[in-house]
Amino acid sequence: MKPPPFTYCDPESVDEAVALKSEYGSASLVLAGGQSLLPMLTMRLARPEALIDINKIGDLQKIERRADMLEVGAGVRQYELEDHPLVGELVPLLPAATRHIGHLEIRHRGTVGGSVAHADPASELPCTAVALDATVVVRGPYDTRTIEARDFFQGRMITALEPVEVLVAVRYPVTPRTAGHAFVEVARRDGDFALAGAAALVDLDEDGRFSSVAVGVSGISDTPVRAFAVEAALIGAVPSEENITRAAEEIVPWVVSGDDQQATHAYRQHLAAVVVRRALTAAVARARERSDAK
Structure with a gap:
């Protein structure tokens, strides 16, 4: 299929781009890399009156x-x-x-x-x-x-x-130099959108316990989820396998994505806990490496 007709705009500054957005409002779409927008245009899932290409804006x-x-x-x-x-x-x-x-x-x-x-x-x-x-x-x-x-x-x-x-x-x-990080996801094939993914950033105190924890989870809701319940379960705790596994289960109630062609709701609940556990475990290992390197 071909995209619907639209006015092509090629601004060279942010001010120009904003002026065009002000002119066309919700009838316009911004073109950057086009990896999501162009397929939507060709399938006519998007029908903008104007397309604002920002690629020239240094x-x-x-x-x-x-x-x-x-x-x-x-x-x-x-x-x-x-x-x-x-x-x-x-x-x-x-x-x-x-x-x-x-x-x-x-x-x-x-x-x-x-x-x-x-x-x-x-x-x-x-x-x-x-x-x-x-x-x-x-x-x-x-x-x-x-x-x-x-x-x-x-x-x-x-x-x-x-x-x-x-x-x-x-x-x-800016991430503290002592913090460890990890990103883990599970997809059906390499390059596919993840069925569930988790980003983790952790820091450990002088006793080796969790002093800060941040966890984000993708693919389980209509928005990316900040796993506050997981984080709260770990602050002050020893980063043992048992504690991390128990805390990772706190993400399960936040999985609201239903059954679809990719996975069932129950399977996503399982995957959510798995990717959170794996991300936290890898982040702790990296935090320990950084601590040892000081």
């Missing part, structure tokens, strides 16, 4: 440190996160998660902002944003505002982004 393609935050422009290609020295040093969970996104060819076109704005609950970058307490930076006709990741995702492919706004960057807190 300001959206920067990766910079800003005090205790790493700012990643919305137009940054996903593959850049894998080997970028600043990303690997400051927020190592990002490259670990990014390597699970589709295939290399997809990551060479797909963008960070595109994945976050698309808000697929099975995607890796939304899950990672929630786990890392990231903030989403959006620009509108009157101001720039920041939205906490956990508030940005409001439903399946539904976000807090207003029709006249453009997502311009995602900011990630």
